[in-house]
Amino acid sequence: xDARSAALVRANFQSVLDAPHGPERLVSAxxxxxxxxxxxxxxxxxxxxxxxxxxxxxAIQYMLDxxxxxxxxxxxxxxxxxxxxxxxxxAAHYDQAGPAxxxxxxxxxxxxxxRELAGGWRDVCLLISAAMAIGANSDDSPPYWEATVVxxxxxxxxxxxxxxxxxxxxxxxxxxxxxxxxxxxxxMWRYLSPAIPSNPYGEIEFHVRKVRxxxxxxxxxxxxxxxxxxxxxxxxxxxxxxxxxxxxxxxxGSGTGIAPLRAQLIxxxxxxxxxxxxxxxxxxxxCDLYDVENMWQLSQSNPWLTIVPVCEHKTNPWWYPHPTEDxxxxxxxxxxxNLGAVVASFGAWEDRQIQIAGSAKMIADTRRALLAVxxxxxxxxxxxx
Ligand SMILES: Cc1cc2nc3c(=O)[nH]c(=O)nc-3n(C[C@H](O)[C@H](O)[C@H](O)COP(=O)(O)OP(=O)(O)OC[C@H]3O[C@@H](n4cnc5c(N)ncnc54)[C@H](O)[C@@H]3O)c2cc1C
Numbered sequence: 001x002d003a004r005s006a007a008l009v010r011a012n013f014q015s016v017l018d019a020p021h022g023p024e025r026l027v028s029a030x031x032x033x034x035x036x037x038x039x040x041x042x043x044x045x046x047x048x049x050x051x052x053x054x055x056x057x058x059a060i061q062y063m064l065d066x067x068x069x070x071x072x073x074x075x076x077x078x079x080x081x082x083x084x085x086x087x088x089x090x091a092a093h094y095d096q097a098g099p100a101x102x103x104x105x106x107x108x109x110x111x112x113x114x115r116e117l118a119g120g121w122r123d124v125c126l127l128i129s130a131a132m133a134i135g136a137n138s139d140d141s142p143p144y145w146e147a148t149v150v151x152x153x154x155x156x157x158x159x160x161x162x163x164x165x166x167x168x169x170x171x172x173x174x175x176x177x178x179x180x181x182x183x184x185x186x187x188m189w190r191y192l193s194p195a196i197p198s199n200p201y202g203e204i205e206f207h208v209r210k211v212r213x214x215x216x217x218x219x220x221x222x223x224x225x226x227x228x229x230x231x232x233x234x235x236x237x238x239x240x241x242x243x244x245x246x247x248x249x250x251x252x253g254s255g256t257g258i259a260p261l262r263a264q265l266i267x268x269x270x271x272x273x274x275x276x277x278x279x280x281x282x283x284x285x286x287c288d289l290y291d292v293e294n295m296w297q298l299s300q301s302n303p304w305l306t307i308v309p310v311c312e313h314k315t316n317p318w319w320y321p322h323p324t325e326d327x328x329x330x331x332x333x334x335x336x337x338n339l340g341a342v343v344a345s346f347g348a349w350e351d352r353q354i355q356i357a358g359s360a361k362m363i364a365d366t367r368r369a370l371l372a373v374x375x376x377x378x379x380x381x382x383x384x385x
Contacts, residue, residue: 001067001120001123001124001127004116005116005119005120005123006064006067006068006120008116008117008120009064009117009120009121009124010064012105012109012117012120012121013060013061013064016057016108017057017061022108023053023054023056023057024053025108026053026056026057026104026105026108027052027053027056027057027104028053029103029104029107029108030056030100030101030104031045031052031100032104032107033099033100033103033104033107034096034097034100037096037099037100038093038096041089041093041096044087044088044089045087046187046188046189058384058385059076059077059080059384060124060128062076062384063076063077063124063127063128064124070127073127073131074131074134075238076238076384077128077131077132077135078131078132078134078135078138079135079236079237080132080135080236081094081131081132081133081134081135081136082135082136082138082139082234082236083179083233083234083236084132084136085136085139085143085233085234086143086144086179086181086189086231086233086234087189088143089136090136091133091134091136091137092133093136094129094130094132094133094136095129095133097129097132098125098126098128098129098130099125101125101128101129102121102122102125105117105121105125106118106121139234141171141234142234143233143234144179144181144231144232144233144234145166145167145168145170145231145232145233146166146167146229146230146231146232147164147165147166147167147170147202147204147229147230147231147232148164148165148166148167148227148228148229148230149162149163149164149224149225149226149227149228149229149230150163150164150165150226151163151226152224152225152226154221155207155290155291156287156288156290158209158210158221159207159208159209159210159221159255159256159290160207160208160220160221160224161195161205161206161207161208162205162206162208162220162224163203163204163205164203164204164205164206164230164232165201165202165203165204166202166203166204166232167202168202169198169199169200169201169202170198170202170204170232170235171198171235172194172198172235173198173235173240174194174197174198174240174260174263174264174266174267175193175237175238175239175240175241175260175261175263175264175355176193176194176235176236176237176238176239176260177191177192177193177194177235177236177237177260177383178191178192178193178194178232178233178234178235178236179191179232179233179234179236180192180206180230180231180232180233181230181231181233182216182219182220182224182228182230183228183229183230184219184220184223184224184228185215185216185219188215188216189233190216190217191236192206192208192259193206193237193256193257193259193260193263193357193383194206194259194260194263195207195258195259195260195262195263196262196263196266197263197264197266197267204232206259207256207258207259207291208220208221208256209221209255209256210222237260237383237384238381239260239261239264239355239357239381239382239383240264240381241264241268241274241275241277241353241355242353243274243275245353246275247275247351247352247353247379248275248276248277248278248351248352248353249275249276249277249278249352249353249354249355250277250278250280250343250349250352250353250354250355251264251265251277251278251279251280251354251355251357252279252280252282252339252340252343252354252355252356252357252358252366253279253280253281253282253356253357253358254281254282254283254339254358254359254362255283255288255358255359255362257357257358257359257362258281258291258295258357259357260355260357260383261279261355261357262291262294262295265277265279265295265298265302265305266298268302268304268305269298269301269302269305274302274304274305275304276304276306277304277305277306278306278308279295279305279306279307279308280308280310280339280342280343281295281307281308281309281310282309282310282311282312282339282342282358282362283310283311283312284311284312284313285311285312285313285315285316285317285320286309286311286313286314286315286316286324286325286334287316287317287320287322287324288311289309289311289334292307292309292327292331293328293331295307296328296330296331300330306332307331307332308332308335309327309331309332309334309335310334310335310336310337310339310342310343311334311335311336312336312337312338312339313336314334314336338365338369339362339365339366340362340365340366340367340368340369340370341369343366343369343370344369344370344372344373344375347373348370348373348374348375348376349370349375349379350374350375350376350379352379353379353381354370354375354379354380354381355380355381355382356380356381356382357382357383359385360385363382363385367380367382
């Protein structure tokens, strides 16, 4: 695809994102075309499709951002197709999805549809459907594994740690995330990041925060019971420390975003030699740093690891039942301020490999703060949230 076409489709997609309900209109045109041509495909998807707009927009944006780094985009799309196997979507279905996506852009653009736009989007839709068909065909592993809840613990009012035992070990890499379906909300798959590395015993742990008005997370936090059977789909994502590139590591995580970073650090703790890691753990209040002491304990036996707690407020909120405790003796003192601003106040960290994990807003704010002090964009990795 030439640079002019790439610029054209990027600008066109930005106009979709900027328009009120643009992604929702695009995704409804996409599924409208897809299901009109192939009505039986509707049965494969969950009853409520309200998260699909955001997911589709995130996937298209990610691949448009990586048109010049196609290996990375291809890997992402292949993973996405492997992930869709949990719905029963097969390689052949992408022959129908590509044209439906193209038709959706045409419908969305209406009278503004030009020959150049048609050429650009045709190329993009072909690239997407071809990469996803390859992905769907390239994996013999099961589309999902089954696991039993063996522990459920509230660590904050709105945050629970859930431990499961899978029937067979799930071959994810520390730092990856997995789609999960729980019995209280069948077929409503949500991504969660395992907080411990994969192990031969099939033990797996998730940290889940309740999103107000969410369908699945409140149910996981409030209704999960020991003995529940969960479905866990194939792993996705590429947050990983490159042990060979000679760079030290900067990790920045807040809320349950610490999970994929924590899993990598626990795994690194099993190795003898590691690059130096600074891990900034953020939260609104000191009480939000629910796992900081565990991470600090890990750093006690792993001198390559430094834990730095950061809070926006110095003390716990008035309604929190416990007073603000001092950090344990020896732990880095809690820094106060916006997480991204605090990290950037130390400099550009340009000699590091950087991972940021948390909410979409936290990732965007932190990335912006780092870019503003001169951090090269290509050393920053995040999950597509
Ligand atoms: C790569 C990846 C890894 C993830 N890992 C974890 C994890 O380890 N632990 C965890 O708790 N969650 C994680 N999430 C988020 C999780 O997948 C769900 O999106 C989240 O639990 C909300 O699901 P829900 O069904 O409750 O809300 P939905 O019913 O899906 O959404 C309800 C409403 O809330 C909004 N919303 C969704 N998520 C958020 C949010 N985070 N903040 C504010 N508003 C939101 C939606 O836009 C929608 O309007 C991860 C997401 C991604 C993409």
